[in-house]
Amino acid sequence: MDILIRPEHRADHHLISELILTSFAEVEISDHQEAKLVQRLRNSKAYVPSLALIALVAEEIVGYILFTKIRLKGFPGEGLALAPLCVLPLMQNKGVGSKLVQFALKMCERMKFAFVTVIGDPDYYSRFGFRPGLEYGIIFPFDVPSKYCMVLPLITGTDIQSGLLVFPDAFWNHN
Numbered sequence: 001m002d003i004l005i006r007p008e009h010r011a012d013h014h015l016i017s018e019l020i021l022t023s024f025a026e027v028e029i030s031d032h033q034e035a036k037l038v039q040r041l042r043n044s045k046a047y048v049p050s051l052a053l054i055a056l057v058a059e060e061i062v063g064y065i066l067f068t069k070i071r072l073k074g075f076p077g078e079g080l081a082l083a084p085l086c087v088l089p090l091m092q093n094k095g096v097g098s099k100l101v102q103f104a105l106k107m108c109e110r111m112k113f114a115f116v117t118v119i120g121d122p123d124y125y126s127r128f129g130f131r132p133g134l135e136y137g138i139i140f141p142f143d144v145p146s147k148y149c150m151v152l153p154l155i156t157g158t159d160i161q162s163g164l165l166v167f168p169d170a171f172w173n174h175n
Contacts (some may be wrong), residue, residue, distance in 0.1 A: 003096060004056040005103045005165030008064070012054060013042075015061050023086035034084045037171070041068045046168035047142060050111075053104055055087070056097050063089040067108060070117065071166040072138065076157065080153045084123070085120070101128050109154045116152045117165060125150050137162020 008016060020035040041047055055063030067080040082104075087096045095112060105128060108116055115120040117133065118125055119142060130150035133140055141151040153160050 001057060001068050001094065003099050005053055005060075006055050006056070006073050007050055007101060008052045012061060013039075016054065016064050019061055019064055019085060019088060020086050022040075022088065024084075024088075031142050034086070038066060038084065040170035041066065041168065044068065044168045044170040046070070046170065048080070048111075051104060052105060053100060055100050057096070058089065061088075063087040063096040065102050067104065067116065068168060068170075070168065072115070072161070073163045073166055075114070075161050075163060079115040079117060080108055080113050081165075081171075082118040082120075084118055085118075097124075098127075105152070105154075109126045112155070114153070114155050116154060118152075120143055120150065121150050122147050122150065124154075128152065133165075136160050141165060141167065 016036040017040070020038060024030045024034050026034055040141055047071060048067055049065035054061050063086065065082065065085045070079050070081045072079055076097050085097055085100065105116065119140065120131060130152045133149045134146050134152045136151055138151050138160065151160065156170060
């Protein structure tokens, strides 16, 4: 199966919203507001257009991943939050999500971001090198069990210091 990955275009936004709604519809640990979060993040200063990527199979959008800028208090480097990653249910477990994550992380590294965070399944994200944030002393400002709060340092030789992550206001504004 050929998977093409490219940055989202404004014309894709409606289809991406539908994909997000479909992908998270059956997820129990979800507030089902991911599509609205993506809209808010696109309108924030934290949005990085080149890191809002879609996966296409036969010209159909089957996957989406978004990274937005975040900070670690007291740390000089810039980090990213991966949220969300979603794949059309019929295309899950076929490598679409893995390909999106691997492709995107290489871009993040080339763009010299210091680290990436994600709140997600430790079994899934550990495959890409993510480790629990507590191993680095990093605190996530969300009411989520710590095993789901994960960090991936991107710059070799840079020590990620302990501290509190600061997410864009768009993560908190649920209007």
